[in-house]
Amino acid sequence: MNENRKRRPTLQDIAELVGVTKMTVSRYLRDPASVAEATRLRIAEAVESLGYIPNRAPDILSNATSRAIGILLPSLSNQVFAAVVQGIESVTRPAGYQTLLAHYGYSPEREEEQIASLLSYHVDGLILSDSQHTERTRKMIATAGIPVVETMDFPSDPIDMVVGMDHRAAARGMTNLLLARGRTRTVYLGARLDVRTRLRMEGYYDAMQAAGLEGRHLLTGNSSTFTLGGELLEQALERWPDLDGLFCTNDDLAVGAIMRAQARGIAVPQQIAIAGSNSLNIGRAISPRLASIVTPREAIGREAATLLLARLGGQPIDQPVRDLGFTLFEGESLG
Amino acid sequence: MNENRKRRPTLQDIAELVGVTKMTVSRYLRDPASVAEATRLRIAEAVESLGYIPNRAPDILSNATSRAIGILLPSLSNQVFAAVVQGIESVTRPAGYQTLLAHYGYSPEREEEQIASLLSYHVDGLILSDSQHTERTRKMIATAGIPVVETMDFPSDPIDMVVGMDHRAAARGMTNLLLARGRTRTVYLGARLDVRTRLRMEGYYDAMQAAGLEGRHLLTGNSSTFTLGGELLEQALERWPDLDGLFCTNDDLAVGAIMRAQARGIAVPQQIAIAGSNSLNIGRAISPRLASIVTPREAIGREAATLLLARLGGQPIDQPVRDLGFTLFEGESLG
DNA sequence: TTGTAGGCGTTATCAG
DNA sequence: CTGATAACGCCTACAA
Numbered sequence A, B: 001m002n003e004n005r006k007r008r009p010t011l012q013d014i015a016e017l018v019g020v021t022k023m024t025v026s027r028y029l030r031d032p033a034s035v036a037e038a039t040r041l042r043i044a045e046a047v048e049s050l051g052y053i054p055n056r057a058p059d060i061l062s063n064a065t066s067r068a069i070g071i072l073l074p075s076l077s078n079q080v081f082a083a084v085v086q087g088i089e090s091v092t093r094p095a096g097y098q099t100l101l102a103h104y105g106y107s108p109e110r111e112e113e114q115i116a117s118l119l120s121y122h123v124d125g126l127i128l129s130d131s132q133h134t135e136r137t138r139k140m141i142a143t144a145g146i147p148v149v150e151t152m153d154f155p156s157d158p159i160d161m162v163v164g165m166d167h168r169a170a171a172r173g174m175t176n177l178l179l180a181r182g183r184t185r186t187v188y189l190g191a192r193l194d195v196r197t198r199l200r201m202e203g204y205y206d207a208m209q210a211a212g213l214e215g216r217h218l219l220t221g222n223s224s225t226f227t228l229g230g231e232l233l234e235q236a237l238e239r240w241p242d243l244d245g246l247f248c249t250n251d252d253l254a255v256g257a258i259m260r261a262q263a264r265g266i267a268v269p270q271q272i273a274i275a276g277s278n279s280l281n282i283g284r285a286i287s288p289r290l291a292s293i294v295t296p297r298e299a300i301g302r303e304a305a306t307l308l309l310a311r312l313g314g315q316p317i318d319q320p321v322r323d324l325g326f327t328l329f330e331g332e333s334l335g
Numbered sequence C: 001t002t003g004t005a006g007g008c009g010t011t012a013t014c015a016g
Numbered sequence D: 001c002t003g004a005t006a007a008c009g010c011c012t013a014c015a016a
Helices: A011-018 A022-030 A037-050 A056-063 A079-092 A108-120 A135-144 A167-180 A195-210 A226-239 A251-263 A281-285 A297-312 B011-018 B022-030 B037-050 B056-063 B079-092 B108-120 B135-144 B167-180 B195-210 B226-239 B251-263 B281-285 B297-312
Strands: A068-073 A098-103 A125-128 A148-152 A161-164 A186-190 A216-219 A245-248 A273-277 A291-294 A321-323 A327-329 B068-073 B098-103 B125-128 B148-152 B161-164 B186-190 B216-219 B245-248 B273-277 B291-294 B321-323 B327-329
Touching: A011 A022, A011 A037, A022 A037, A056 B056, A068 A079, A068 A108, A079 A098, A079 A297, A098 A108, A098 B098, A108 A125, A108 A135, A125 A297, A148 A297, A161 A297, A167 A186, A167 A195, A167 A245, A167 A273, A167 A291, A167 A327, A186 A195, A186 A226, A195 A216, A216 A226, A226 A245, A226 A251, A226 B281, A245 A251, A251 A273, A251 A281, A251 B281, A281 B226, A281 B251, B011 B022, B011 B037, B022 B037, B068 B079, B068 B108, B079 B098, B079 B297, B098 B108, B108 B125, B108 B135, B125 B297, B148 B297, B161 B297, B167 B186, B167 B195, B167 B245, B167 B273, B167 B291, B167 B327, B186 B195, B186 B226, B195 B216, B216 B226, B226 B245, B226 B251, B245 B251, B251 B273, B251 B281
Parallel strands: A068 A098, A068 A125, A125 A148, A148 A161, A161 A321, A186 A216, A186 A245, A245 A273, A273 A291, B068 B098, B068 B125, B125 B148, B148 B161, B161 B321, B186 B216, B186 B245, B245 B273, B273 B291
Antiparallel strands: A291 A327, B291 B327
């Protein structure tokens, strides 16, 4: 349907212009010093004038290698993953690896499609952001035989390498902080159920039960927004008028809850203590500053990329599962 | 260096397993009905058991077409572009087109690299998010001969098609709203200077000057964060203690400024009116609700993708530059 | 319904 | 330092 599209210049076109064979041009492109000076200058000129664009397809076809790695993100709108990508690329870019990004809206089926697509481009490795995958995803990865790093949490059945942190322990820690401040009627608020939300809820219940308290939670399938945090606060208050604390699965919900509380004249933290997770910038800007789990997301990205490149370089990996830990930021919202 | 990597199964492998030629397998994969039933079942089984992964390289190589379009994003952490991508994919996915995402941190040089990379994969079209490009970027795109849509603003020298809105007029409108509320000493706050920040500042000055007032602005090269909004507020107050309004280049800064003002006991909007741009969810969650320019970002994505696919389908484009307009949300932060 | 031949653009390999 | 040849995996075109 688009027969009129100009054919792109190839090595052959450059070669003809210069009067050498494409082989010489190919050499020039990979290492200019490998051709004679006179030839070099003429090729350089021809490449420039034709606006040559390299074509990866033949290379991929014959090498089955691409110097590209695929990154799978659950969501583009979650700040957390922007930081992970930054960490990854701080390692891959200097090493000359390209990154191909794909997102899948937290859906394992969509993740499968996206992985199939990346594999069809022969990426040399994959960095995943989830621990739940379809059977076909696992099989495709096994067939491709490329190294994989699962990031963020710890899969019960790892595909290959893992770089994560213990969300359950972190949530336990944060819940204990709330308990230490005397908050015994905390409610856990969760949105779109991804693995991390569930793990944090488990950590919350761990801590509550260890303290001899029953926990309470409110979940929704909607994706997290600030306004949703406000709505969940209202719902929680209606259901449990005596609540004295909120532990939110992320900072978006938590900040939304703080704002709604303040708008309604509920003092934070005096009447209700509020904690979040991920420690986004907005939690530092709001007053009171938001207590939050500090996730080492950029470090996770860096470490994942480092492991992957090490494996691609044939180095043995002594410790394929790495826990990057976490810290708790107490802020001013716990009382 | 990775000679031990398993070779992936090819059509040939499947064919040998089944006892047909790869041509038959190829046909089966594209249209199972085109193969005899008995053959079909045996091929299906073999495909499954080998975990066959399609390989795009040969196809790209021989067709110079990929059914993929490249999307260039200035930043992964800016919510605005997540919405644009969603709009694009709501059109491209049903049409069977893949999207390849690349980001360039607002740097034209990095944009150039990323575009080169996408072109090397033979994307069929490009959707850009900026109007400033290097010379080489323009040349590469011309050489590739593929359709391009520039989105968000209106380039003075468009490459091809354009889907945007008038940021300058929008900023003029918002400034006029501030003026209508009697705010004559408004300051414009800008962060990392991209084209939109500059256009909005121009719109602000347009309106101030039309009202016979001198404008004031405070710019920084840092990227926008909520805490930065607070800091800029402080700086502005120090420099112009009499300021009665802030117009921020985006909602992040504006929300940060509101929070800092509130923490310092400055009433918004009574003492200082505050406006932002982009109309993110947080502006609706905060109290007072933030006045903001409502940018039709998802619509921009949809329209851009629709134009691009129309062109790829060979349809004539009657109107290659489209203005999707804007609205102003007054919220409660203007007084 | 299935098979054969040839080509897409590049690089590895071997010659000169 | 440069050239010739073959190969990568799939699809189009043609043939049986």
